[in-house]
């Protein structure tokens with residue numbers, strides 16, 4: 035079964051909009067884990083727009099307490115700055131079970147593309163080796179190009195265990211009413227990744243509405259990390275009920 039890692043970035047967005055400590059990121063993550071979520075994801079960004087280094091330390095503790103996966107996302111090439119020690123440094127400090135490398139910058143509203151592996155492989159290789167030496171499983175954010183190119187072969191050469199397929203384009207196609215071509219492209223990319231020895235995660239703009247169709251079409255997705263839609267849905271149904279709704283859906287695919 036595909037496991038659910040809940041991304042709690044959005045809880046920190048709300049907290050930071052007023053300063054202070056409410057809503058409490060750790061309390062929200064605990065509620066998700068108590069409802070059965072398999073892990074917690076955060077994506078601390080150098081501009082500290084939501085998750086900050088102190089949240090990373092606290093969530094590392096919490097996930098250790100629950101014995102579940104902590105998935106830390108970030109750009110390993112972004113330089114450290116005041117309040118942000120850098121992605122590699124954070125991984126050295128908390129040793130997340132999974133480190134997901136994402137090629138994004140401050141100017142982006144959110145993550146919107148994967149690596150260009152043919153171009154980035156040489157730079158990624160030593161970083162992946164450092165993270166693996168910390169016992170982190172390494173996942174690389176990747177676009178779904180389908181059968182069009184050798185991207186997954188280049189990704190496998192980097193030495194990571196997984197790729198996370200960037201599902202934004204699928205979510206857009208689904209919202210527009212016809213995701214068939216996009217699903218075929220994601221399924222082909224997943225098969226190419228698996229043939230190259232990579233396990234497959236998926237994330238970005240997945241929701242209760244579009245997740246089932248995705249998982250029925252794309253084979254052997256190990257993990258989905260979901261934040262934006264899940265936290266939005268939780269405004270209506272509550273966090274625990276929403277997490278349980280996702281788990282029920284995952285269990286039914």
Ligand SMILES: CC(=O)[C@@H](O)[C@H](O)COP(=O)(O)O
Pocket residue numbers: 041043044076077079107136143144145175237238261
């Ligand atoms: C890698 C990925 O798709 C997620 O981490 C997403 O980027 C969420 O980040 P934000 O919450 O900053 O939009």
Ligand SMILES: NCC(=O)COP(=O)(O)O
Pocket residue numbers: 041075107198236237238239240259260261262263264
């Ligand atoms: N890796 C994707 C993630 O953590 C959550 O993305 P989103 O659901 O907030 O779009």
